[in-house]
Amino acid sequence: MPSLPADEARDFLDRHPDVDSIDLLISDLNGVLRGKRIPRDNLEKAFSDGVNLPASVFALDILGNTIEATGLGLSSGDSDRVCYPVAGTLMPSPWLRDARQAQLLMTMSEADGSPFFADPRQVLDRVLEGFRRAGLTPVVAVEVEFSLVDRTRDALGMIQPPCSPATGERAAQSQLYSINELDEYADLLEEIHAAARTQQLPLDTALKECAPGQFEINLVHCDDALAACDSAVLLKRLIKGVALHHGFEATFMAKPYGQEAGNGTHVHISLLDEAGNNVFAAEDSDPLGTPLLHHAVAGLLELMPASMALFAPNLNSFRRFQAGLYVPMAPTWGYDNRSVALRIPSGPNAARRIEHRVAGADVNPYLLLATLLGAIDHGLQRRLTPPLSITGNAYEQAAPSLTNSWRQALDLLEQSAPLAEALGENFLAVYLANRRAERDQAIQAVSKLEYDWYLRHV
Incomplete structure (x- = not known):
């Protein structure tokens, strides 16, 4: 460069x-x-x-x-x-x-x-070069979930939800989409938006998410995928900094609390041709899009099991995958359906796109998007056909099949020739060595739960 x-x-x-x-x-x-x-x-x-x-x-x-x-x-x-x-x-x-x-x-x-070769931003640019040669431009929007945490730990040394700046009461309820919760944290949220304007980070919607102290902030759709990931990376830094300024910690851990919804990263992707037309938008306004959208979906579904070590990069990541908490458990897709892995959102035909709902908030945005676009290219090049889309509750129709094992996820990634081709063999070797070493260190740690359960009883 x-x-x-x-x-x-x-x-x-x-x-x-x-x-x-x-x-x-x-x-x-x-x-x-x-x-x-x-x-x-x-x-x-x-x-x-x-x-x-x-x-x-x-x-x-x-x-x-x-x-x-x-x-x-x-x-x-x-x-x-x-x-x-x-x-x-x-x-x-x-x-x-x-x-x-x-x-x-x-x-x-x-x-x-x-x-x-090992710079994640350069890995993404490598994948994008293939789309440039094909005359296609990805349009990307990233949605980031995070949890505000009290800086004081509880009596057991565990994290706890924040106390409302307005009422002083500790958050204990879900209160999904609550406007009152947005009002109570208005000073913090307004400073996040003000700082984002200063840094020219294109923020869109903010909302209260499922868990106590959990929020989501979305970035606008962007036809520069590198810039979209730059914004996502810098937004996380901004949120952490502003939260500290207001006396909180902000965490992007995938699963801060065992029994509550975790933090995810959802990515919306469409593709424009050289004339600026959305190639996923069907001329007959079919809500499930064009054959090109189907090829893209099929590529994403086929490589999803092998991609899990990139979507879930650490020990805590895999705790997020629990049924009933709006986290996909199998490679599935459907129209306007939040129980599937790949959702085709409703809305104007010209805005037809794929929403990927698998990755945690702890993911590296560059590697996430490089993986998704590599899988889309895999489907487009091979003209793959997806399975039937799911209507209704995907948890009841598709058995959990995405691995919840960090070790198995790394093994599946190592065996994936398409992902090695997309991301680069040298990069993948570095990534696997890095993640395996961290996993080896993590599993050596003995948890408090193990002492509570086994110390006196075995």
Whole structure:
């Protein structure tokens, strides 16, 4: 990736004389933003020359430890690559230090400017290149669910829902779509929207979700899939920062509470041809769309079992998959049906699209979309045919078949030739090594439940 003209940096500094430092951000495999903080005097150089970071940033597990099995650590000298700014992402961070701080998204390249294979953003761009060659443009909208959590733990050291800023009462009910709940958290939600406007993140709807303290914020449909994922990654950082400013923690854990609905990431996808027409919209207004939509659905369904290690990237992710909580348990599809994995939303024919409902909120947005578009391309290239769509309750018509085992999910991903082709064999090897090492560490931990159940009774 070539460097960017320093004009963007100079213009920003002229418009924001109070900004004294800039966070350079890059998304690791987990979607965690890592990087460096530089003084304002170094910003123009970051644009013209780039900034070095070790390739091992993509070898880090969720704790920030380097996984040597990825081959990106000491075995390769823990060598640097160059990171360049993503155009249009240099923005103030209004919730930090009285807006004296800014942020800039970066992406990693080799020394010759070619994409670095393990950067999730570059993985997505690789998949998008195939759509560009085919004259197709994905239009994407991301919906993000999150939970607000009290910063004080309960008597057992566990997290607990927040207390309402308006009433002081602790959230204990679902209150799905409650306007009262939106009113009670209005100051926080309004600051999220204000900060998003400052950062030019295109927010759409906000709503109260199923669990206590759980909300959803949607991003508008975007015909730049990379920008859509940039916005999703940066929105998560923004929400966490604003929540802390209001005395809460915001978490994107897939399953914060065992008996409550978890946090998901839903993605809406349509495809435009070179004339700007939605190729999923049937001329006869069939609500189930065109043959191309059916091929796309079939590709997504066929590769869904092998994609689970990307949709559910950690130990907690798999706890979200419980029947009756609006989480798909099998590869299913249907029209205007929230019990299926792939929902074809109602609405105008020109807006016909696929909503993918499987992934958790803990997913890496770049890897999620790369996987979905790779599966869509798989279906389009092979002109696959989907099974019959489901009407009614999918939980009663399709037995659970998506794995709830992290180990099996990783094995299925390793065996998938189509996903290796889409995402890159080298990337997939790094991802699998990283996830397996984290899994090995996670399963060694002995939980409190095990002590409670087994310590005295076996």
